[in-house]
Amino acid sequence: MERAIIDSEGVVVDFGNGAGIFDQTYQVPAGTILGMIGPSGCGKTTTCRVALGLLAPQRGRITTLGRTPTRFTATDREQIGYIPQQFVLYPRLSVAENIQFVASLYGMPARFVRERMAELLAFVDLQDARNRLGQHLSGGMQRRLMLVSALMHDPVLLFADEPTAGIDPVLRARFWEYFRQLRDQGRTLVVTTQVVSEAIHCDYVAVMRQGRILALDTPANLRRLAFSGEIIDVTLADPDDMPRALATLRRWKDVVRSARPAPNAESDADLHVVVEDAREWLPEVLARLNNQRPRIVAASAAPLEVSYDEIFIKLMRQDEQRQEEAEHG
Incomplete structure:
Protein backbone atom coordinates (compact mmCIF):
# COMPACT_ATOMS: atom_id res chain seq x y z
CA MET A 1 0.00 0.00 0.00
CA GLU A 2 1.13 3.57 -0.70
CA ARG A 3 2.18 6.01 2.02
CA ALA A 4 -0.57 6.12 4.65
CA ILE A 5 -2.11 9.53 5.36
CA ILE A 6 -4.10 7.93 8.21
CA ASP A 7 -2.79 4.89 10.09
CA SER A 8 -5.04 3.43 12.79
CA GLU A 9 -4.23 0.36 14.87
CA GLY A 10 -6.61 -1.19 17.40
CA VAL A 11 -8.38 2.08 18.21
CA VAL A 12 -11.20 1.92 20.76
CA VAL A 13 -13.52 4.70 21.96
CA ASP A 14 -16.22 3.13 24.15
CA PHE A 15 -19.16 5.35 25.13
CA GLY A 16 -20.91 2.46 26.90
CA ASN A 17 -24.02 0.43 26.04
CA GLY A 18 -22.43 -0.75 22.79
CA ALA A 19 -21.89 2.75 21.41
CA GLY A 20 -18.47 3.82 20.14
CA ILE A 21 -15.81 2.38 17.85
CA PHE A 22 -13.95 -0.85 18.50
CA ASP A 23 -10.65 -2.38 17.39
CA GLN A 24 -10.33 -0.13 14.37
CA THR A 25 -7.28 -0.99 12.29
CA TYR A 26 -7.07 0.65 8.88
CA GLN A 27 -4.92 2.79 6.60
CA VAL A 28 -5.77 5.50 4.08
CA PRO A 29 -3.19 5.77 1.26
CA ALA A 30 -2.22 9.20 -0.02
CA GLY A 31 -4.12 10.48 -3.03
CA THR A 32 -7.16 8.21 -2.63
CA ILE A 33 -10.82 8.41 -1.65
CA LEU A 34 -11.87 6.25 1.30
CA GLY A 35 -15.62 5.83 1.59
CA MET A 36 -16.94 4.87 5.03
CA ILE A 37 -20.31 3.19 4.51
CA GLY A 38 -22.72 2.02 7.14
CA PRO A 39 -26.07 2.66 8.81
CA SER A 40 -26.74 5.64 11.06
CA GLY A 41 -25.06 5.24 14.45
CA CYS A 42 -22.44 2.73 13.26
CA GLY A 43 -19.51 5.01 14.23
CA LYS A 44 -18.59 6.80 10.99
CA THR A 45 -18.56 10.29 12.52
CA THR A 46 -16.72 9.09 15.62
CA THR A 47 -14.08 7.49 13.39
CA CYS A 48 -13.55 10.83 11.63
CA ARG A 49 -13.44 12.76 14.91
CA VAL A 50 -10.70 10.49 16.23
CA ALA A 51 -8.64 10.96 13.04
CA LEU A 52 -9.18 14.73 13.37
CA GLY A 53 -7.99 14.79 16.98
CA LEU A 54 -11.39 15.85 18.35
CA LEU A 55 -11.60 12.60 20.34
CA ALA A 56 -8.73 10.68 21.93
CA PRO A 57 -8.59 6.86 21.67
CA GLN A 58 -9.03 5.02 24.96
CA ARG A 59 -6.92 2.20 23.51
CA GLY A 60 -4.86 1.77 20.39
CA ARG A 61 -2.93 4.32 18.36
CA ILE A 62 -3.59 6.53 15.37
CA THR A 63 -1.57 8.96 13.26
CA THR A 64 -2.91 11.44 10.72
CA LEU A 65 -0.41 13.06 8.37
CA GLY A 66 2.27 11.29 10.40
CA ARG A 67 1.28 12.94 13.71
CA THR A 68 -0.83 12.05 16.73
CA PRO A 69 -4.09 13.95 16.06
CA THR A 70 -4.66 15.11 19.65
CA ARG A 71 -1.24 16.80 19.50
CA PHE A 72 -1.81 18.67 16.25
CA THR A 73 -0.27 22.13 15.99
CA ALA A 74 -2.00 24.98 14.16
CA THR A 75 0.26 24.23 11.18
CA ASP A 76 -0.86 20.58 11.19
CA ARG A 77 -4.53 21.60 11.19
CA GLU A 78 -3.99 23.91 8.24
CA GLN A 79 -3.39 20.80 6.15
CA ILE A 80 -6.88 19.43 6.91
CA GLY A 81 -10.37 20.39 5.71
CA TYR A 82 -13.58 19.23 7.37
CA ILE A 83 -17.20 19.28 6.17
CA PRO A 84 -19.52 18.35 9.08
CA GLN A 85 -23.01 16.93 8.60
CA GLN A 86 -24.82 20.11 9.65
CA PHE A 87 -24.57 23.61 8.16
CA VAL A 88 -22.25 25.38 10.62
CA LEU A 89 -21.54 28.66 8.83
CA TYR A 90 -23.31 31.95 9.52
CA PRO A 91 -26.88 32.15 8.13
CA ARG A 92 -26.92 35.97 8.19
CA LEU A 93 -23.67 36.36 6.30
CA SER A 94 -23.54 36.12 2.53
CA VAL A 95 -21.75 33.33 0.69
CA ALA A 96 -18.74 35.60 0.10
CA GLU A 97 -18.71 36.88 3.70
CA ASN A 98 -18.79 33.33 5.09
CA ILE A 99 -15.86 32.35 2.88
CA GLN A 100 -13.90 35.49 3.83
CA PHE A 101 -14.50 34.76 7.53
CA VAL A 102 -13.18 31.20 7.21
CA ALA A 103 -10.15 32.47 5.25
CA SER A 104 -9.42 35.00 8.01
CA LEU A 105 -9.10 32.15 10.52
CA TYR A 106 -6.09 30.96 8.52
CA GLY A 107 -4.60 34.43 8.12
CA MET A 108 -4.88 34.31 4.34
CA PRO A 109 -3.92 37.54 2.49
CA ALA A 110 -6.88 39.45 1.01
CA ARG A 111 -5.61 39.22 -2.58
CA PHE A 112 -5.17 35.47 -2.34
CA VAL A 113 -8.64 35.15 -0.76
CA ARG A 114 -10.28 36.89 -3.72
CA GLU A 115 -8.47 34.72 -6.25
CA ARG A 116 -9.05 31.48 -4.35
CA MET A 117 -12.73 32.28 -3.69
CA ALA A 118 -13.38 33.04 -7.37
CA GLU A 119 -11.69 29.76 -8.34
CA LEU A 120 -13.67 27.64 -5.86
CA LEU A 121 -17.04 29.31 -6.46
CA ALA A 122 -16.59 28.49 -10.13
CA PHE A 123 -15.57 24.94 -9.17
CA VAL A 124 -18.89 24.34 -7.36
CA ASP A 125 -21.07 26.60 -9.58
CA LEU A 126 -21.89 29.16 -6.88
CA GLN A 127 -20.61 32.31 -8.64
CA ASP A 128 -24.11 33.74 -9.05
CA ALA A 129 -24.95 33.20 -5.36
CA ARG A 130 -21.91 34.95 -3.85
CA ASN A 131 -24.05 37.77 -2.38
CA ARG A 132 -26.90 35.57 -1.15
CA LEU A 133 -27.32 35.07 2.61
CA GLY A 134 -26.55 31.64 3.98
CA GLN A 135 -30.09 31.28 5.33
CA HIS A 136 -31.49 31.78 1.82
CA LEU A 137 -29.48 28.97 0.25
CA SER A 138 -30.97 25.57 -0.54
CA GLY A 139 -29.61 22.56 1.32
CA GLY A 140 -27.49 21.56 -1.66
CA MET A 141 -26.07 25.08 -2.01
CA GLN A 142 -25.22 25.13 1.71
CA ARG A 143 -23.30 21.87 1.25
CA ARG A 144 -21.39 23.39 -1.67
CA LEU A 145 -20.61 26.49 0.40
CA MET A 146 -19.21 24.29 3.16
CA LEU A 147 -17.07 22.48 0.58
CA VAL A 148 -15.65 25.82 -0.62
CA SER A 149 -14.95 26.87 2.97
CA ALA A 150 -13.20 23.58 3.71
CA LEU A 151 -10.98 23.99 0.63
CA MET A 152 -10.08 27.69 0.94
CA HIS A 153 -6.77 27.01 2.68
CA ASP A 154 -5.88 24.27 0.14
CA PRO A 155 -5.72 21.26 2.52
CA VAL A 156 -4.07 18.00 1.54
CA LEU A 157 -6.62 15.93 3.50
CA LEU A 158 -10.40 16.45 3.41
CA PHE A 159 -13.02 14.86 5.66
CA ALA A 160 -16.62 15.04 4.41
CA ASP A 161 -19.24 13.67 6.82
CA GLU A 162 -22.30 12.52 4.85
CA PRO A 163 -22.00 15.38 2.34
CA THR A 164 -24.62 13.89 -0.01
CA ALA A 165 -27.31 13.12 2.60
CA GLY A 166 -30.71 14.43 1.61
CA ILE A 167 -29.73 15.88 -1.75
CA ASP A 168 -31.05 14.92 -5.16
CA PRO A 169 -29.24 12.37 -7.40
CA VAL A 170 -28.05 15.02 -9.88
CA LEU A 171 -26.35 17.10 -7.19
CA ARG A 172 -25.02 13.93 -5.55
CA ALA A 173 -23.30 12.99 -8.82
CA ARG A 174 -21.80 16.50 -9.03
CA PHE A 175 -20.39 16.21 -5.50
CA TRP A 176 -18.65 12.98 -6.44
CA GLU A 177 -17.32 14.65 -9.56
CA TYR A 178 -15.84 17.37 -7.33
CA PHE A 179 -14.33 14.74 -5.02
CA ARG A 180 -12.73 12.83 -7.89
CA GLN A 181 -11.24 16.05 -9.25
CA LEU A 182 -9.76 16.81 -5.82
CA ARG A 183 -8.37 13.26 -5.65
CA ASP A 184 -6.84 13.66 -9.11
CA GLN A 185 -5.15 16.85 -7.89
CA GLY A 186 -3.35 14.76 -5.25
CA ARG A 187 -5.59 15.25 -2.23
CA THR A 188 -6.76 12.49 0.09
CA LEU A 189 -10.45 12.30 1.01
CA VAL A 190 -12.41 10.47 3.70
CA VAL A 191 -16.12 10.52 2.87
CA THR A 192 -18.84 8.99 5.05
CA THR A 193 -22.19 7.98 3.61
CA GLN A 194 -25.28 5.83 4.13
CA VAL A 195 -25.82 5.62 0.37
CA VAL A 196 -24.33 2.22 -0.40
CA SER A 197 -24.27 2.73 -4.17
CA GLU A 198 -21.72 5.55 -3.70
CA ALA A 199 -19.08 2.88 -3.09
CA ILE A 200 -18.44 2.79 -6.82
CA HIS A 201 -16.96 6.31 -6.64
CA CYS A 202 -14.34 5.40 -4.02
CA ASP A 203 -10.86 3.93 -4.33
CA TYR A 204 -11.32 2.07 -1.05
CA VAL A 205 -14.46 1.32 0.95
CA ALA A 206 -14.76 0.60 4.67
CA VAL A 207 -17.98 -1.24 5.52
CA MET A 208 -18.99 -0.44 9.12
CA ARG A 209 -21.39 -2.00 11.60
CA GLN A 210 -21.77 -1.39 15.34
CA GLY A 211 -18.54 0.58 15.59
CA ARG A 212 -16.39 -1.97 13.79
CA ILE A 213 -14.92 -2.04 10.30
CA LEU A 214 -16.13 -5.32 8.82
CA ALA A 215 -14.11 -4.99 5.62
CA LEU A 216 -11.89 -2.44 3.90
CA ASP A 217 -10.89 -2.97 0.30
CA THR A 218 -11.46 -1.76 -3.24
CA PRO A 219 -15.07 -1.91 -4.48
CA ALA A 220 -14.21 -4.82 -6.81
CA ASN A 221 -12.52 -6.80 -4.03
CA LEU A 222 -15.48 -6.24 -1.69
CA ARG A 223 -17.67 -7.98 -4.24
CA ARG A 224 -15.27 -10.94 -4.28
CA LEU A 225 -15.14 -10.96 -0.47
CA ALA A 226 -18.92 -10.98 -0.07
CA PHE A 227 -19.54 -13.75 -2.60
CA LEU A 304 -23.34 -11.20 -12.98
CA GLU A 305 -23.24 -7.55 -11.97
CA VAL A 306 -24.08 -7.57 -8.26
CA SER A 307 -25.27 -4.25 -6.82
CA TYR A 308 -23.43 -2.70 -3.90
CA ASP A 309 -26.65 -2.86 -1.90
CA GLU A 310 -26.50 -6.65 -2.28
CA ILE A 311 -22.81 -6.68 -1.33
CA PHE A 312 -23.48 -4.54 1.75
CA ILE A 313 -26.40 -6.72 2.87
CA LYS A 314 -24.33 -9.88 2.34
CA LEU A 315 -21.44 -8.57 4.46
CA MET A 316 -23.86 -7.45 7.21
CA ARG A 317 -25.52 -10.87 7.31
CA GLN A 318 -22.17 -12.64 7.40
CA ASP A 319 -21.18 -10.53 10.40
CA GLU A 320 -24.50 -11.20 12.15
CA GLN A 321 -23.99 -14.92 11.58
CA ARG A 322 -20.45 -14.77 13.02
CA GLN A 323 -21.76 -12.97 16.10
CA GLU A 324 -24.55 -15.51 16.62
CA GLU A 325 -22.10 -18.40 16.29
CA ALA A 326 -19.74 -16.74 18.80
CA GLU A 327 -22.58 -16.17 21.29
CA HIS A 328 -23.75 -19.76 21.07
CA GLY A 329 -20.27 -21.25 21.29
Missing part, protein backbone atom coordinates in the same frame (compact mmCIF):
# COMPACT_ATOMS: atom_id res chain seq x y z
CA SER A 228 -16.22 -15.64 -2.31
CA GLY A 229 -15.39 -14.57 -5.86
CA GLU A 230 -17.24 -13.35 -8.94
CA ILE A 231 -20.41 -14.90 -10.34
CA ILE A 232 -21.03 -16.20 -13.86
CA ASP A 233 -24.76 -16.36 -14.64
CA VAL A 234 -25.39 -19.32 -16.98
CA THR A 235 -28.69 -20.27 -18.62
CA LEU A 236 -28.73 -23.82 -20.01
CA ALA A 237 -30.40 -24.59 -23.31
CA ASP A 238 -31.99 -27.67 -21.72
CA PRO A 239 -33.10 -27.44 -18.05
CA ASP A 240 -32.77 -31.24 -17.80
CA ASP A 241 -28.98 -30.77 -18.04
CA MET A 242 -28.89 -28.96 -14.69
CA PRO A 243 -27.82 -31.97 -12.54
CA ARG A 244 -24.98 -32.89 -14.93
CA ALA A 245 -23.87 -29.26 -15.26
CA LEU A 246 -23.69 -28.81 -11.48
CA ALA A 247 -21.81 -32.09 -11.02
CA THR A 248 -19.34 -31.23 -13.81
CA LEU A 249 -18.57 -27.77 -12.44
CA ARG A 250 -18.37 -28.85 -8.80
CA ARG A 251 -15.70 -31.43 -9.71
CA TRP A 252 -13.55 -28.59 -11.13
CA LYS A 253 -12.42 -27.58 -7.66
CA ASP A 254 -9.25 -25.71 -8.62
CA VAL A 255 -11.30 -23.12 -10.56
CA VAL A 256 -14.96 -23.31 -9.50
CA ARG A 257 -15.52 -22.22 -5.90
CA SER A 258 -19.23 -23.06 -5.99
CA ALA A 259 -21.98 -23.89 -8.47
CA ARG A 260 -25.68 -23.85 -7.64
CA PRO A 261 -29.06 -23.13 -9.17
CA ALA A 262 -29.60 -19.38 -9.38
CA PRO A 263 -31.68 -18.14 -6.42
CA ASN A 264 -35.04 -16.59 -7.32
CA ALA A 265 -34.48 -17.47 -10.97
CA GLU A 266 -37.36 -17.27 -13.44
CA SER A 267 -36.14 -20.43 -15.18
CA ASP A 268 -35.06 -23.88 -13.96
CA ALA A 269 -32.19 -23.61 -16.45
CA ASP A 270 -30.34 -20.80 -14.62
CA LEU A 271 -27.26 -21.47 -12.49
CA HIS A 272 -24.60 -19.38 -10.77
CA VAL A 273 -20.94 -20.34 -11.00
CA VAL A 274 -18.51 -18.62 -8.59
CA VAL A 275 -14.91 -18.19 -9.81
CA GLU A 276 -12.10 -15.81 -8.96
CA ASP A 277 -12.45 -13.69 -12.12
CA ALA A 278 -15.71 -14.06 -14.06
CA ARG A 279 -14.53 -12.50 -17.32
CA GLU A 280 -11.34 -14.54 -17.39
CA TRP A 281 -12.97 -17.90 -16.67
CA LEU A 282 -16.27 -17.55 -18.53
CA PRO A 283 -14.95 -19.07 -21.83
CA GLU A 284 -13.35 -21.94 -19.91
CA VAL A 285 -16.58 -22.68 -18.04
CA LEU A 286 -18.52 -22.83 -21.30
CA ALA A 287 -15.84 -25.05 -22.87
CA ARG A 288 -15.91 -27.41 -19.88
CA LEU A 289 -19.69 -27.83 -20.25
CA ASN A 290 -19.48 -28.14 -24.04
CA ASN A 291 -16.84 -30.90 -23.81
CA GLN A 292 -19.13 -33.22 -21.87
CA ARG A 293 -20.67 -36.20 -23.68
CA PRO A 294 -23.44 -35.59 -24.48
CA ARG A 295 -22.73 -31.86 -24.70
CA ILE A 296 -24.14 -29.43 -22.15
CA VAL A 297 -25.14 -26.35 -24.13
CA ALA A 298 -25.45 -22.90 -22.59
CA ALA A 299 -28.09 -20.67 -24.16
CA SER A 300 -26.42 -17.63 -22.56
CA ALA A 301 -23.71 -16.78 -20.06
CA ALA A 302 -22.35 -13.52 -18.65
CA PRO A 303 -20.67 -12.13 -15.53
